Amino acid sequence: MKKSQLTHAMREVRNGQTQEQLAMELNVSRELVSKIENGRVEMAPDISRKLMKRKGSPRLAMALRYEYTGTGTTLLNGPNVDLHRSSVREKTIEEAEEFLAALKAFSFAKPLSNLSNWERPELEKTLEEGVELITAIEHLLLIVCEETGINFTDVWQNHHTQLMAKGYVQ
Structure with a gap:
């Protein structure tokens, strides 16, 4: 999974929240949320755990696992996949x-x-x-x-x- 998929997953978990609202929920700065979303900074393990605990997103879990370990499932999103x-x-x-x-x-x-x-x-x-x-x-x-x-x-x-x-x- 590329950082773009982690970036995409991060934006998805906000689900209409602003970066500021998510930052307040995680007790971090809005600037840090922005940097993580744009792939300029890696998400610290404590922030990823907080985010998973609060949001419980399987897409984020996949992206984080791949980001940290280079292993695990990659989100299928190619032209031949049917996710119904x-x-x-x-x-x-x-x-x-x-x-x-x-x-x-x-x-x-x-x-x-x-x-x-x-x-x-x-x-x-x-x-x-x-x-x-x-x-x-x-x-x-x-x-x-x-x-x-x-x-x-x-x-x-x-x-x-x-x-x-x-x-x-x-």
């Missing part, structure tokens, strides 16, 4: 089936450090299918959260709470 909830649902099912088939076809029985020259590309293909599924799922979450007004951050917080309750994280 039904299309995204169908694509998610398709990608899930392809990943499951690739996962079933690859054997994880031996140590991965001992893969043969022909097994490694098969594993890489399985990983690529996994990334395609993650992209589809994240877009499904994005569309559903946006259409329903469900806060994306709350969805993840609820998930984290469940993981803690099950003893998977501390």
Whole structure:
């Protein structure tokens, strides 16, 4: 995701607010909001956390994750993408089936450090299918959260709470 997508996401989360209003909400200067929106300054982690907590925007979450880590889903916005909830649902099912088939076809029985020259590309293909599924799922979450007004951050917080309750994280 390019900084322009982070810039676009920042403008979207303002949702009619002025830069001054958002700055007051975040307890920063309007000038800082402007510099972040125009890509002249990187958003500090504390500001990004405040913004995500207040706005819960999946588009902003995608942009921030890519900005900070260089990994994660990129917002699909090309000429061949259809982000209607039904299309995204169908694509998610398709990608899930392809990943499951690739996962079933690859054997994880031996140590991965001992893969043969022909097994490694098969594993890489399985990983690529996994990334395609993650992209589809994240877009499904994005569309559903946006259409329903469900806060994306709350969805993840609820998930984290469940993981803690099950003893998977501390």
